[in-house]
Amino acid sequence: MKTIKKNKMERIIDIGCGEGGYLSRISQKFPHAKLAGIEINEDVAESARTNCKDIPNINIVTADVHEYSPDHQADLIMVNNLLHYIQPEDRKQLLSRLKSWLSRKGSITIITPILHSKKGEEFSSVFNSFFSAFENLYPTPTEEDIHRLAKELKLRVKTFKPVVTEGGWYFIQLSNR
Numbered sequence: 001m002k003t004i005k006k007n008k009m010e011r012i013i014d015i016g017c018g019e020g021g022y023l024s025r026i027s028q029k030f031p032h033a034k035l036a037g038i039e040i041n042e043d044v045a046e047s048a049r050t051n052c053k054d055i056p057n058i059n060i061v062t063a064d065v066h067e068y069s070p071d072h073q074a075d076l077i078m079v080n081n082l083l084h085y086i087q088p089e090d091r092k093q094l095l096s097r098l099k100s101w102l103s104r105k106g107s108i109t110i111i112t113p114i115l116h117s118k119k120g121e122e123f124s125s126v127f128n129s130f131f132s133a134f135e136n137l138y139p140t141p142t143e144e145d146i147h148r149l150a151k152e153l154k155l156r157v158k159t160f161k162p163v164v165t166e167g168g169w170y171f172i173q174l175s176n177r
């Protein structure tokens with residue numbers, strides 16, 4: 001929320017928006033922002049539409065992020081709890097596409113468990129062993145993976161901090177400048 005306010009972000013896209021929880025919270029504070037949620041699962045997207053039906057500035061699109069392109073550049077692209085759905089070898093290409101959607105002042109924010117994190121290693125290990133039971137889920141990135149991807153894509157790692165004090169689960173901001 002601080003990032004949105006400080007940078008006067010107006011167009012926000014939530015990739016893998018789930019049932020729209022993040023978007024509806026943002027819309028309460030920023031009723032004039034233009035918010036879009038991209039969700040691959042039709043049933044989940046329908047729940048998001050129901051949950052956000054009284055909020056005119058939220059548009060939920062049923063789409064695979066790999067096939068979607070926005071009509072306008074975005075000031076903020078959120079990738080919350082999604083990276084474990086994306087194969088590690090496809091993450092660079094995905095982040096590169098997301099970067100190409102950003103406005104000059106734009107940022108990508110990522111919330112994800114971090115594998116072998118400095119803080120909260122047990123927490124992320126439990127997450128990752130749970131994901132390994134599913135064929136369509138993949139290991140979460142390490143801190144080094146995030147720094148390497150940012151460097152290769154010429155994005156600045158502006159923030160890298162635990163979401164909860166126990167650690168393991170992180171908020172990351174990658175910025176164009």
Ligand SMILES: C[S@@+](CC[C@H](N)C(=O)[O-])C[C@H]1O[C@@H](n2cnc3c(N)ncnc32)[C@H](O)[C@@H]1O
Nearest residue numbers: 016017018038039040041063064065080081085
């Ligand atoms: C763990 S949920 C996270 C939901 C929400 N972002 C949150 O943090 O609460 C991940 C969501 O991403 C969606 N998803 C997975 N792969 C996707 C893709 N390729 N394109 C769009 N959405 C995707 C899933 O259907 C799921 O609803």
